[in-house]
Every structure is written in structure tokens, then in C-alpha cells.
Amino acid sequence: MKMNRVPVLGALTSMSDAQQKRVTFLGIAIALAIAYPFIEQIFGLRLQTKLIPVLLFIVLALGLNVVVGFAGLLDLGYAAFFAIGAYTVAFLTSSDSPFAFVDTAPVNFWIAMVAAAVVAALFGVLLGAPTLRLRGDYLAIVTLGFGEIVPLVIRNTPELTKGVQGMKPIGFPELPGLRWGIATEPWYFLVLGILLLSVFLTGRLRASRIGRAWMAIREDEVAAASMGINPVTTKLFAFSLGASFSGFAGSVWAGYLQVISPEQFDFSVSIFVLLMIVLGGMGNIPGVIAGGLLLGGFDRVLSDFVSDMLRGVGNTFAIDALRDADISRARTLIFGTALVILMLVRPEGILPSARVKAELHAAEEDETEAAQQRSELFESQR
Amino acid sequence: MTKRIPRLLAILTALAFVASACAGGGLPGGGGGGTIKVVSSLPMQGASLGQTQTMVNAFKMAFEEINYKVGNFTIEFEALDDATPARQNWDTAKEAENARKAVDDKRIVAYMGTYNSGAAAVSIPILCQANLAMISPANTYPGLTKKGAPGIEPSEPDKYYPGGCKRNYSRVVPADDLQGAVGARWMKELGVSGGVYILHDNELYGKGLADVFRAEAKNQNLKEVGYEGAPKADNFRTLANKVAASGADWVYYSGLTANNGGFLLRDLKAAKSSIKFMSVDGVAESEFITQAGAAAEGQYITFGGIPASAYTGKPKEWADKYKAKYGGNPEVYTIYSYETAKVVIAAIQKAGDKAADRATIRDLIMGTKDFEGVLGQKWSFNAEGDTTITTMAGMIIKNKDFIFSKELK
């Protein structure tokens, strides 16, 4: 069946070309990212405080990508694990902690970060074990319910969590010779480092045995099970691994912001992260990063910039409607429209996974391309 | 496919360049001159907007009067928003990010705000470590500055100044250890028969104030029949039933309009029409009366300072100027915002060539003595950053307006 297609040799050379390009661009991107604080200092850009949350949210998106993109489990309560990680760190390092010992001897922040990831993973197992056998959209709603319950419980137990007032100040990491509290650069490099590590880790996972098992389950659970893959433990692993990413990111978020409160972890956060994946291309790591940069960049950098510009135009030409322009107020409208259009026009996202597409192409030649892309992106359990 | 990422990065960087070119700031001033910046951080969305908009007007008014110039320095002013579209109220993350942004922009020498005490608790520690002065026209929670005040935690206020950083926070309004206490005494004067049911909105400000009131009510032998959190909700009908069942003839509510305090009053009145309601400066804005409707008539509000409708002399002159410039009436915190900006300007003037140095500005603001602005009396900051003014007003709502009733002590 495949004989009449592109010669193998040609495919190989073109592959290595693409790979060469890929390595070059990756190198440039990393170099740029590392050099950014220095570029900023020279030109006085003041964007670092905006970039740090963007990068951290990409870490979140990479974690959610394991759950949604690799294993095909729609998680609408991802922010709950983010909250659990953040509150774990706060419990271990903040003077607002309910544990008395923390006041005198706060736990080292690096250790607290690891604890946050572990605790979040535990909660992932606790929630996942009874629910992962549910069908896709039911699982989505269960996770959504969980995502609502966690911030509500935090809000309603001020004896433990200080409720809506939030826990503050949180501890911060220390390295010899570096003052982390309010300095921006160390946080930038920490988050960038975590991001690069996450890219590496999720990339390796995807290529590993377990990664292939996730994709097999995503495609056809019954077939995968008959091939000897245990669907429950495989799914559970993806779910709790995603949760631990979220918890880890939560610990960094808490340390960076120095204050956490329940409303930082509401439904819109879960949706925002999901949107990054859907926009970029589920299951594809470069796609997720692109989606994260686009959305985060829009949210934190571009919307301010465009709003400022519109206001400038309004002031210059005396257009009253533009004087108080604020794009961020149309945020949900823009996101909502983007979601609908994306689903209708290009459900695979802007950068769909090329490799999986090629694999699929070889496997199911008779299907149309669109159908293939969709079936790789979503579970199809009908 | 992957080549799009660097392209994206390049686009982002290019955008950043454009942004910086537009912002066009000079270098932070060494020697004499340059641009320095003052920011404010208030919730610019939601129920407080009616109030905060006038506060930003007042900031701008003060800076416009000096043409945004002090000596060789040009002052830039930016009003940051600490509310989010989703919450329609101040938000911890947004406030923390505002503070971080201010720390990161080396041109910024003073941070005016916040509106909500809970928000101040977030930004004080961050700004303190950067030697950045923070001055609020509206925070009233005692624990931000005062050690050992009623209703605060033992770790307060020290935990807001981590690592023993030098005090950077001051406020031009009197704190709630006064407001809660005068409220209890006023209620005693007005007469309590069935008892008082104390409600608060669970926030730092609301709960703190409720605790102060509770302590003084006990001293005054007011009968307490209930004490409970009433966090933001669509309606408070079940809670109102509970209050009615308790036999209370008074409700003391310390909370915010943004947490639907007006709807609470409406439901309380519907459950028991004879109930009397006393509340605090957190609801002293016109939106509260809109929420409560007819139920607002005749209810009691305490407030630190004097409301605009009772201004005489210097404050009255200022209020007339404000009205002429912006059309509408100033809200209760508008004049304090103007005073706040004036204090900052005075510090910058005094600093002379060192106006770009954060620590200098901080020390000058904290050391404000015998200041004569538009409040109609000379005042100073004490060592903790609290004002020496202790005037408190009791107001009664009449014809949909807050009418000054008496000065409370």
C-alpha cells in the first residue's frame, strides 16, 4: 500500500533537513529567552513582570497537554491542582500557615516546591481513581465540579487558609548571593528553567512507552486494552502527572506573587490554560508553547498595548468612545469567539502535531485528512 | 512548523520595542531632572467604580495644578486597576502584580492606594522591600499599622514589613479602631432594645471592623444576639430570616457595596420591616443606595472624616472647584485622594535633586508634619504612618443621599 508513496530516502533527507531547522530555531529561541532580561535592561522595556506569568502558564499548559493532548482526558478543573500546589507551599512557608512550627522554622522553599508537586499528584490520584472510568464529557463535568469545590472550600475555611484575605507573605527560594524576594530577574530565570525542563520532560514522555500507551488509549481504548495496556493505571498516571505539573507551577506562582487567595484559581484559569492547548494544537508541544505565547502575550502584553494605543488615538482625535478603551474587558468575548471559530474551522489548532499526523496518514490512508486530525485530537468513543 | 516559534518571539520582541518607544521614558534621574512616576492602584471596575473614578480625578487634579512638574522633574501619573473583569472587585493577584510592576519600574517613587485594606495587606510587604512609599486615601483596617489594636492578629502589623524593612506605609484617613468604637457608642445613644446582630463580609476590612465594634459593644453593654459572616451572595433571604428570628432590632454590617451590602439591607427590611441598620464607610457610596432602594431610607452610616455634603470652609472651596472641573459631586474619599496626591507632591518638592530616590521620598512622606492641605485642619503622620485626625461622622440616609447627622467621638 505504501510502495507508491514518497521514496524512503527522500523522506529521510527531508526529515533531517526539517530536524536541522528545528534544532536551529530551538537554539535561537532559547538564546533569545535567556538573553531577554539583558535586552530589557538595555532598552528599558519593563515587560519581565508580564512575561513571568506568561511563561508559568505555558508550564501549566504543558502539564494539561499530557492529560488532554496525550491521554485525551478533558480536564476542566485543572486550576484546582494549581491551587493545591500553591496552598501547600503557603502552608509550609507562610507566616499565615495554620501549622505553628512554620512561624519559627519555615520549610525550605525548594523542598516545599517538591512537596507541592507530590501533594497535587496525590489529589490527582484521589480524584482520578474513581472518575477516570467515566465517559469523556462526564469526566469533564466531574473535574469542573472539583475545580469549583476546591476554591470554595479554601474560601470557606478561613481558620486554615485565611479565606478570601489570602495567605501572605509566602516564603521564597534562596541561593547563595541571590535575593529572591522582590527581584525580578531570578524569578524570570527560575520560571524559564522550569519551562525548558517541562518541555524536555513531556517530550521524552511522549516518545516513551507510556506516551505511546496514552495515545493508543486516546485513539481506541478497547483496542489498547486488548493489546495489554491497562487503561485505568495508564490514564491515572497521565492525570496525576498533569496534576503534579500544575501543583509545581502553583508553588512557583505562590512564591512569585507572595500572596495567594481562592479567586486566583477559579474556572477561568482552567479554561485559559485549556484554550492555550486547543489554540496551539493539542498533543503537540511546540503548538502548546505557541498557543501559550499567543494567548498569554495577548492577555498580558498586547491588550495593554492596544488599549493604550486606542486611548492615544481617542485623545488625539477627540473620540470619546476610545478614551477609556480597554481591550481586556472584551477578553472573554475574544476568547469565546476564538474557541467557536477554531472548533468550526480548524479544530486541530494552529500548529497540529506533524509527527502524529504522518503516523496516522500511513495507518489510515482511506480517511480524509481532516477526519484524521480530529481523531488524533479527541477521543472518539461514540 | 516549528519555525513559527522564533518568528513569534521576534514579533513579540518587536512589539516590545515599539511599546518602549511609545512609553518614551527618560533615564531615572541621577543629578537633577528627568521623569519620575507616581502610580495609583484602585479597583477601576465593579461597584466601587463610582467612588474610585472620582479618586483618580482628584489625583489628576492635584498633578495638573502643578503642570506635572516639580523643579527639573517631570511627573508621570498612571492609574493602575487592581480589579479583574471576572471578579468586579479588587483581586489579590492583580494587586500583587501591580506592586511588582511598580517595584520593577525604577522611575516609580510613590504608590498611591489602595482602596481596600485587604489589597494593601498584599502590596505593603512587596513595596516595603523595595523602599517604595505607599500612601492610602482609603484603607482603614487597624492591623496594617497599629500593634495591639482590637480584633487584629498578634503577628500584625509586623508581618506586613518582612525582614524588618523600614515602614513605608501611611494613610490619610483615620483607622477603624476609631470607627468601630464610635459606631457602638452611637448605637447605644440611639437605643437598643432587642439586641444587635453583627454581620460582616469576611474580608480583612469588614471582619476587622466587626471585631472592633463587637468589643466596644460589649463595653457598652449592648446585647449581642448574633455574629456571622455574610459573604457576597445574590440574595440574603435565608440569612435575613435568621436575623428576624433572633429578635434583633439592630443590624451592624461592616462590609462593602461590592459584596452586595445594599441587597443585604433590602432583604433584611423585607424580612423584618422594623429593623434598624448601621453600616460603615465601605458602603458610603451612592451605589449602595441604588442596591438597597427604598430600604436605605433612614439607615445609619459611620464614616472616618466628614462627608462632602457637610463641608465648610477650605474643604467646601475645594469641593466647588472639583465640581466645576468634573461635573459630578465628589464621593466620600475623593478629598482624601486629593490630599494624598498633595502629600506626595510636597515630598517630591522637598526632596529636590533627590526626588528620584525611593528611600528619600519614603522617609519624607512618612515624616509629614503639620500638613495643611484641603481637609480644613493641620495634621501629621505619627511614627506608624497614621494620621492625627480623629474626626468621625455619623450619617443618615435621606432622600437617597448621605446626610451628615453628627460628629462622633
Place this chain on the structure above:
Amino acid sequence: MGSRPCVLSEVGGRAMQVVCPGGSGELIAAGLVIGLSNGALIALIAIGYTLVYGIIELINFSHGDLFMLGTFVALTVLAALGFDQNTSPTPWLALVAALVVAMIFCGILNVLAERIAYRRLRNAPRLAPLISAIGVSFIYINVGLFWRGPTPITFPDLLPNFDFVEAITGTQSLIRFNAKDAFVVGMAIPLMVALGWVIKNTKMGKAMRAVAQDREAALQMGVDVDRVISFTFLLGGLLAGAAALMHGLYNGNTVFTLGFTAGLKAFTAAVLGGIGNVTGAALGGVLLGLLGAMTVTCYGGEWENVGVFSLLVIILVFRPTGLLGEQTPERG
């Protein structure tokens, strides 16, 4: 002998203290009445979820926000007719006008949303239309924000303040069943009965049931599936519009974020009753309203949604078919 009931009642009282620390008998009874009215509202919205799910297995995420827009439309109509202030004799005609306009608006908008955002995805994998529905929900929310601003808006108090319990017993107590409760319950029941009749007896209703059971087969039997699905969205929208006016008059306020929690509650009710089952949704709505009111009475308002969402998770885990749901082949 004589002391026995006394001991029993004491034990009962103690047990109640543990289960429901915040409530006394009278408060619980008062809460139940409030819960009944709230439940009737939830039920109307829940039916919209269950109808759509029953026929195309889509969780129509935007339904709650459609309801929110409905409250805005109802208020706008009342304002246009000059009844945005409290007036003493109830302007029944204006209320009917607001009801009809809100119902038609929600019905048509729901049909349009299906036509634009869901129809093309009908054969796509299940998560695509769900994500699309989340997108539509976001659009509605922002439209609501732009339209009436971020602050809660007060509804005029138009219904008479007449308490049936007081009229019958002659004493004023906390247990009140007033004109507002009567209005909500008295409107919800006929609407649900009418819906049941439409589904059971009309040709369109039969077609709906056929499509719900097997779309392919219905298509082959000559049923216009597209029209039937549009009709289903229309019905759901009509009920949401009716619920919108009722919510406004009953609770007295609305805000652009109203739809999210209202929608989740209604969805929970639909799942509780057995999703796809109209009677189940009505039952689930009432039960959920009662549960919510009890949580508020016993543990305080801040725990209401925790109770609701915990129930949602528990049902989905232990009995995904709900109380009245049936095990259908494709729902295995």
C-alpha cells in the same frame, strides 16, 4: 411510658443539632419554602440541558448564560414599558409582555447558536461541540457585561407583597409563602406540563423522541432531523426565557455572571434526575433547590455551592444515570 416521646424528641433534637447546626424547626420550614421556589426555577433551566443532551448528547454549556441574557431582556422590556420602578398595583400586562419577549429572545438565540456553533460539529468527536459551547457561553457573558455593565442590577419589586400563610393562619411567622413564591411555582408547573404534552402528543414531539433514540433510523424514516434539533433548542430557550423573568421578579436582581452558577446548578439538577429525562430534570431541580436552601439554613450561605457541586461529583461517580435515568445502549 410518658417520658418516652420526650426522650425521643430530645434525641431527635440532638441529632438535628449535629446534622444541621444552624437551623431550628421554623427556620428549616421557612428554608424549605424558599428552596421549593428556587427549585422550580432551577428545574426550568435544567430542562433546557436535558432536552438538548437527550437529543444530541451535547452539554449545552451556554444555556445558563442564555438565561442570564434573558433576565436582561426582561428588564429591558419592563423599562421600555415604564415599569422599571416599583409600582404598587402589579402591571400584569407588562409582565406578560416581558415574559413573551424574553422567551422568544432566548428561544431564537438558542436556535441560532445551534445553527452557527454546533450543527457543523454534530458528527465531530464529542469534545469539539462541548468546547464550542464553552466559547458561546463566553460570548454571552461578555455581551451581558457590555450591555448592562458589571454591577448587579436591581429588578423592580412588582409582585404584590401578599403572604398566603399569614392570610390563612392569621399570624405573621418566618414561614412565608407569598405572592412571589406562588408566581414562580404557579408558572413553572403549567410550563412543564405543557412541555410534557408537546413531547408526548405532537408530531414534533414524537419526532424528537425518535431522533433521541436513533438519529440514523429517524433520518431514514423521513424525519427532518435538523428541524427537530432546532425545535429542541427552541423549547429549551423558551423555558430559559420564562425562568429569566421569574428569577428577576423573585430574587430582585441580576448580574452578568449569574449564568455560570445558575447553569451549573441546573446541569447538576439534570444529572441528578437522569440526564435526557425531562421528568427527572424537573424532579432534580426541586430536590436541588431544597438541598441548597437546607445547606444555607444549616451551614450558611457560603457552603451552598460546595453542597451542590459535591452532589454533582458524587452522582456522576456513583450513579451517572441519575435518579430516573435509564441505561440506554449508547450510554453504556
